[in-house]
Amino acid sequence: xxxxxxxxxxxxxIAALVWWVAPNELPDLxxxxxxxxxxxxxxxxxxxDAQPATIDYVHDGDxxxxxxxxxxxxxxxxTPEVGDNLExxxxxxxxxxxxxxxEGSTVYTLADAEPTDQYGRSLLFIWTATGTLVNLDxxxxxxxxxxFIGGNRLYEAQVEAAEDAAQGAGRxxxxxx
Numbered sequence: 001x002x003x004x005x006x007x008x009x010x011x012x013x014i015a016a017l018v019w020w021v022a023p024n025e026l027p028d029l030x031x032x033x034x035x036x037x038x039x040x041x042x043x044x045x046x047x048x049d050a051q052p053a054t055i056d057y058v059h060d061g062d063x064x065x066x067x068x069x070x071x072x073x074x075x076x077x078x079t080p081e082v083g084d085n086l087e088x089x090x091x092x093x094x095x096x097x098x099x100x101x102x103e104g105s106t107v108y109t110l111a112d113a114e115p116t117d118q119y120g121r122s123l124l125f126i127w128t129a130t131g132t133l134v135n136l137d138x139x140x141x142x143x144x145x146x147x148f149i150g151g152n153r154l155y156e157a158q159v160e161a162a163e164d165a166a167q168g169a170g171r172x173x174x175x176x177x
Contacts, residue, residue, distance in 0.1 A: 044136060044155055046127040050108035055101045061093030061143055063121070064101065066109075073121040074135050075112055075152055076159045077144035080173065088177035093143040100134055101126070107134075113151035123152060139163050142172020 054067040061079025064072050080087035082094055101107060108127040117123055126134045136155065138144035139162040146163040148156055167174040 043131075044133045044158055046108055046131055046133075047110055050110045050127060053107050053109050055103055055105045055107060057103060058094065058098045058101055061090065061097050061138065064097070071121045072109075072124050072126070073117060073119075074138070075123050075125050076135050076146060076148060076155060077138050078147040079138065079144045080177070089143065089173050092172075093138070096141065096143050097134070097138065100128060100132070100137065105129065110154075112154045117149075125155065135159065136162055140166060140171075142166040142169075142174050142176075145173065 053070070056065040056067045058064045060082045062074045062077050064074075066072060079093040079097075080090035082090040106129050108129075109122075109124045110127075111122065111124055115123060128134060133155075135144075136159055139146055139159055146156075146159045148159075166172060169175075
C-alpha cells in the first residue's frame, strides 16, 4: 500500500489540474456557432425601385424561398455547400443567412440584367428592412465568395472589394477553411 500511495496522489494531482485548467481551454462543441459579425466597411443604399417581399424559408447560404413561391438564388455570391456535399462553414453560412432573414421578415429585392438562371430561380439582391444588403454582408463576413455570372455585374466593384477585405482579414472561409 505504501508504494501505491505516491501513485494515487500523483493521479489526484493531475486530475485536479485538468479539472482546473480544462474548462477554460476547451471550446463549446454543443452547437454550430455563428461568429459575431465583423464591422462592415461598404454599404450600398437600397434603390427606390427595390420590391418588397416576405421570407418563407432559407434553404442554404445563398438560396431561399419567398412566401409567393419564388425560389431565389442570391446574386454575386457563392457560399459553401450543405447536406451530403457539406463544405467547410456551409452550416454556419446557412445559420448566418437565417439570422439575417428570419421566416416572415420583410425584405426588399432587386434583379440585375438577367433576372433568372437556367433552373428558373430568381436572381436577386436582397436588403433587410434595416437596409443591409445581404449579398454584400455575406461576402464581408467571410461566409461567401464573390461570383459574377453573365451580365449580372451590378455592385461588382463593391462586392469584390468586400471579398478582398475578408481575405485580408482571414474572416470565415478565408481563415477557417
